[in-house]
Amino acid sequence: MELYVAGQLPEALLVGVPDIDQQHEEIFNRISLLKAQCLESGFAAVEGFADVLELFAQHFATEQMLAEEAAIDFGEHASIHQDTLRILYKALSDALAGDQDVYSLLRYAEYWFERHIGEDDRLFASALSAANGRHTSQQRRPLSSSFSAHA
Numbered sequence: 001m002e003l004y005v006a007g008q009l010p011e012a013l014l015v016g017v018p019d020i021d022q023q024h025e026e027i028f029n030r031i032s033l034l035k036a037q038c039l040e041s042g043f044a045a046v047e048g049f050a051d052v053l054e055l056f057a058q059h060f061a062t063e064q065m066l067a068e069e070a071a072i073d074f075g076e077h078a079s080i081h082q083d084t085l086r087i088l089y090k091a092l093s094d095a096l097a098g099d100q101d102v103y104s105l106l107r108y109a110e111y112w113f114e115r116h117i118g119e120d121d122r123l124f125a126s127a128l129s130a131a132n133g134r135h136t137s138q139q140r141r142p143l144s145s146s147f148s149a150h151a
Helices: 018-041 046-069 075-096 102-133
Strands: none
Touching (some): 018 046, 046 075, 046 102
16 A cells, blocks of 8 residues: 655645644545556556545544534535435445446546535634634534535
8 A cells, every 4th residue: 555645635725624634635645646546557446446435434524523522513514425425435336336437436536525625624614613713602503504515
């Protein structure tokens, strides 16, 4: 297995929450590494894509935990995560059956990931920062209808 190389996440995708940024960078790095393997050898193991999906699941759990700790209503954002995992696991199943190539899955995952960070996670990070700065009641409040830009 290749070593993790820090610094692969484009600066424009940093959201300012260290735990989230580190996980984003690890996922981005893993996708980039697998894509490079595909381009160099014409092949990437389906297991590599499965590993990326596990990183997504772990990352989504971290965001859920941070939202709960900050008493943020995370329902809509969590739904996006659940829908995405369902779609990506279906695509993995298709790849295992030989109906989908891994490189296409990686391209899709990378596109989705960058869009999700830029639109949804950036809003989440702002809400998290605001919630952590509040010294009022710990009552759970919805962020707003614009918390998650797209499903």
